[in-house]
Amino acid sequence: xxxxxxxxxxxxxxxxxxxxxxxxxxxxxxxxxxxxxxxxxxxxxxxxxxxxxxxxxxxxxxxxxxxxxxxxxxxxxxxxxxxxxxxxxxxxxxxxxxxxxxxxxxxxxxxxxxxxxxxxxxxxxxxxxxxxxxxxxxxxxxxxxxxxxxxxxxxxxxxxxxxxxxxxxxxxxxxxxxxxxxxxxxxxxxxxxxxxxxxxxxxxxxxxxxxxxxxxxxxxxxxxxxxxxxxxxxxxxxxxxxxxxxxxxxxxxxxxxxxxxxx
Amino acid sequence: xxxxxxxxxxxxxxxxxxxxxxxxxxxxxxxxxxxxxxxxxxxxxxxxxxxxxxxxxxxxxxxxxxxxxxxxxxxxxxxxxxxxxxxxxxxxxxxxxxxxxxxxxxxxxxxxxxxxxxxxxxxxxxxxxxxxxxxxxxxxxxxxxxxxxxxxxxxxxxxxxxxxxxxxxxxxxxxxxxxxxxxxxxxxxxxxxxxxxxxxxxxxxxxxxxxxxxxxxxxxxxxxxxxxxxxxxxxxxxxxxxxxxxxxxxxxxxxxxxxxxxxxxxxxxxxxxxxxxxxxxxxxxxxxxxxxxxxxxxxxxxxxxxxxxxxxxxxxxxxxxxxxxxxxxxxxxxxxxxxxxxxxxxxxxxxxxxxxxxxxxxxxxxxxxxxxxxxxxxxxxxxxxxxxxxxxxxxxxxxxxxxxxx
Ligand SMILES: Nc1ncnc2c1ncn2[C@@H]1O[C@H](COP(=O)(O)OP(=O)(O)OP(=O)(O)O)[C@@H](O)[C@H]1O
Ligand SMILES: [Mg+2]
Numbered sequence: 286x287x288x289x290x291x292x293x294x295x296x297x298x299x300x301x302x303x304x305x306x307x308x309x310x311x312x313x314x315x316x317x318x319x320x321x322x323x324x325x326x327x328x329x330x331x332x333x334x335x336x337x338x339x340x341x342x343x344x345x346x347x348x349x350x351x352x353x354x355x356x357x358x359x360x361x362x363x364x365x366x367x368x369x370x371x372x373x374x375x376x377x378x379x380x381x382x383x384x385x386x387x388x389x390x391x392x393x394x395x396x397x398x399x400x401x402x403x404x405x406x407x408x409x410x411x412x413x414x415x416x417x418x419x420x421x422x423x424x425x426x427x428x429x430x431x432x433x434x435x436x437x438x439x440x441x442x443x444x445x446x447x448x449x450x451x452x453x454x455x456x457x458x459x460x461x462x463x464x465x466x467x468x469x470x471x472x473x474x475x476x477x478x479x480x481x482x483x484x485x486x487x488x489x490x491x492x493x494x495x496x497x498x499x500x501x502x503x504x505x506x507x508x509x510x511x512x513x514x515x516x517x518x519x520x521x522x523x524x525x526x527x528x529x530x531x532x533x534x535x536x537x538x539x540x541x542x543x544x545x546x547x548x
Numbered sequence: 549x550x551x552x553x554x555x556x557x558x559x560x561x562x563x564x565x566x567x568x569x570x571x572x573x574x575x576x577x578x579x580x581x582x583x584x585x586x587x588x589x590x591x592x593x594x595x596x597x598x599x600x601x602x603x604x605x606x607x608x609x610x611x612x613x614x615x616x617x618x619x620x621x622x623x624x625x626x627x628x629x630x631x632x633x634x635x636x637x638x639x640x641x642x643x644x645x646x647x648x649x650x651x652x653x654x655x656x657x658x659x660x661x662x663x664x665x666x667x668x669x670x671x672x673x674x675x676x677x678x679x680x681x682x683x684x685x686x687x688x689x690x691x692x693x694x695x696x697x698x699x700x701x702x703x704x705x706x707x708x709x710x711x712x713x714x715x716x717x718x719x720x721x722x723x724x725x726x727x728x729x730x731x732x733x734x735x736x737x738x739x740x741x742x743x744x745x746x747x748x749x750x751x752x753x754x755x756x757x758x759x760x761x762x763x764x765x766x767x768x769x770x771x772x773x774x775x776x777x778x779x780x781x782x783x784x785x786x787x788x789x790x791x792x793x794x795x796x797x798x799x800x801x802x803x804x805x806x807x808x809x810x811x812x813x814x815x816x817x818x819x820x821x822x823x824x825x826x827x828x829x830x831x832x833x834x835x836x837x838x839x840x841x842x843x844x845x846x847x848x849x850x851x852x853x854x855x856x857x858x859x860x861x862x863x864x865x866x867x868x869x870x871x872x873x874x875x876x877x878x879x880x881x882x883x884x885x886x887x888x889x890x891x892x893x894x895x896x897x898x899x900x901x902x903x904x905x906x907x908x909x910x911x912x913x914x915x916x917x918x919x920x921x922x923x924x925x926x927x928x929x930x931x932x933x934x935x936x937x938x939x940x941x942x943x944x945x946x947x948x949x950x951x952x953x954x
Contacts, residue, residue, distance in 0.1 A: 337742050338742075339738060339741075339742065358741065358746075359738070359741040359742040360741050360742075360744050360745060360746050360747070362742075363742060363743060363744040364744055368743075369742060371739070375736050375738075375739040376739075377731065377732050377735045377736065377739070377740075378735065379731070379735060380728075380731060380732065380735070384728060387728065388728060388729075388732045388740070388743050388745065389743050389744070390744075391725070391728070391729060391732075391743065391744050391745050392743075392744025392745070393744075394725055396724075396725045397725070397726065454743060455743075458743070458744055
């Protein structure tokens with residue numbers, strides 16, 4: 286196979302004595318949908334936080350398109366083309382729907398305060414182009430963000446639409462790798478199905494996707510490959526059905542309770 | 549108590565309020581992006597004034613200088629002060645706050661207080677403990693008569709300049725790319741960072757803008773009172789901080805509203821006799837009654853779910869507010885009460901208490917109508933206003949009720 290787009294190499298991140306991510310290695314190849322699964326507290330979100338630069342890894346390295354991104358600031362990682370959504374929604378609640386998407390483009394625009402003050406042609410061109418692109422991105426969710434909603438604050442949206450808006454904001458950075466943290470959490474089955482289709486559609490449009498998910502239907506239906514974690518360690522990797530039937534994974538999810546009562 | 553006296557006090561109140569606002573904006577913006585009270589901000593304000601005044605002293609402007617040249621010198625002093633003070637604000641963040649960014653809140657607070665003391669001492673070392681006197685030649689001395697009151701041209705200048713600056717700031721925050729970054733950073737710094745915003749740059753920008761506003765405030769105060777002392781910023785900083793809290797810390801329009809309320813309270817409080825001040829309480833009482841009898845019950849009723857919304861239930865909610873002393877208390881002590889009625893009853897009792905206090909104060913003030921607070925009560929009054937408002941609106945006048953994150 287070709288060179289991976291994301292290469293996590295023996296990465297460790299601990300909090301105090303707790304190794305939330307422990308010597309973790311995996312690769313994601315261009316055009317793949319990879320799911321990261323594991324019981325609660327197994328270090329999935331922490332893995333995302335380390336990749337996106339929120340935390341610096343204690344050891345190990347992370348390569349994106351062949352270059353190390355470990356230790357870069359989140360803004361720099363984003364600029365390289367890694368965008369994410371959050372498990373607990375983190376929209377800018379008081380900003381409008383359109384502005385939330387525009388924030389996602391921030392790193393790609395250059396106008397400074399002076400440009401804005403003088404309304405230089407460069408700034409106006411940039412602003413117009415950003416707004417056109419932001420609308421285009423919102424139209425990717427047909428019927429969800431009609432014109433009238435664009436100026437409303439993000440906090441006024443329904444829960445599912447807020448999740449969609451987070452995805453729209455992530456797309457605004459024109460990333461090549463999308464990290465989705467539990468994209469269907471709190472959604473009903475119909476909405477989950479829609480998100481699953483959308484994730485596959487995004488892959489067809491050229492995005493590479495690494496997602497954290499608990500919903501088995503979505504994992505089975507969308508992912509090409511699954512990586513299972515427990516206590517910060519990778520315990521299985523492979524095709525969805527293989528991983529789901531892997532004894533170590535079954536034990537991590539179910540067996541621990543059984544083992545506890547047995548002992 | 550003539551009308552022109554009241555008008556004169558109002559203009560003074562607005563003038564002082566505007567100056568508070570120029571400082572309070574810096575407090576509130578920094579709090580927005582860092583959740584930090586930048587206690588050194590009062591000193592930044594003083595230093596802004598000192599730099600402007602000493603530039604003018606150094607140039608040597610006097611009464612014989614032609615008007616056009618005076619304007620040029622004035623502009624130069626402003627520019628020097630803006631550049632140096634903004635740089636100072638930038639450096640304070642870089643040196644005193646950024647290295648401690650991920651430590652506990654209390655450590656940043658200590659650093660802020662330390663910086664404040666350091667800057668005050670620096671002023672004493674460089675300029676000496678005596679006040680610096682603003683060259684009077686550049687200060688507009690004219691008066692205009694409005695509604696029979698003599699208003700200083702300088703007061704009008706201060707109010708107009710402040711309004712222009714606030715308009716400019718509003719536009720920066722709402723209309724520019726940097727402003728968008730500021731708003732995103734203050735709502736969720738980590739998320740903003742992960743969406744490609746260089747939050748460090750944004751935070752520096754916030755300090756620069758806040759310090760520039762404070763510098764202009766310092767310059768205006770030096771002109772208004774004719775002099776500045778190394779510790780002037782302490783009291784002004786404290787007042788402006790109070791104003792920012794009063795308006796809702798972190799809220800930009802709130803800082804302006806809080807500052808104007810404080811400026812007016814200080815001037816009206818000691819300039820008017822109690823008989824006139826009583827009318828403020830009458831106004832407050834009317835507002836309070838409107839809340840209790842109209843606004844609050846309507847709000848509750850609007851939020852009752854469709855299926856429970858019977859006319860009888862609506863009337864019960866309304867009665868709790870209307871006849872609070874009897875119905876609300878009865879509801880509170882009843883054996884079993886509906887949760888909504890219970891909450892409404894608590895609310896109604898609180899509103900009634902506030903209205904009774906307002907009524908009591910109005911009567912008390914009317915009865916002693918000829919008495920006037922001595923001017924040494926000024927600070928007591930401003931803090932009493934703060935406490936009174938925060939008692940009923942803990943998040944400040946325009947503050948958000950809950951820190952909402954979605
Ligand atoms: N900033 C932090 N400081 C201290 N401990 C942390 C921090 N972030 C995560 N942890 C701990 O690291 C462990 C892994 O957390 P993480 O959020 O990565 O789990 P997760 O796999 O995403 O779980 P979930 O399925 O519940 O989202 C947990 O024990 C958590 O308490
Ligand atoms: Mg998680």
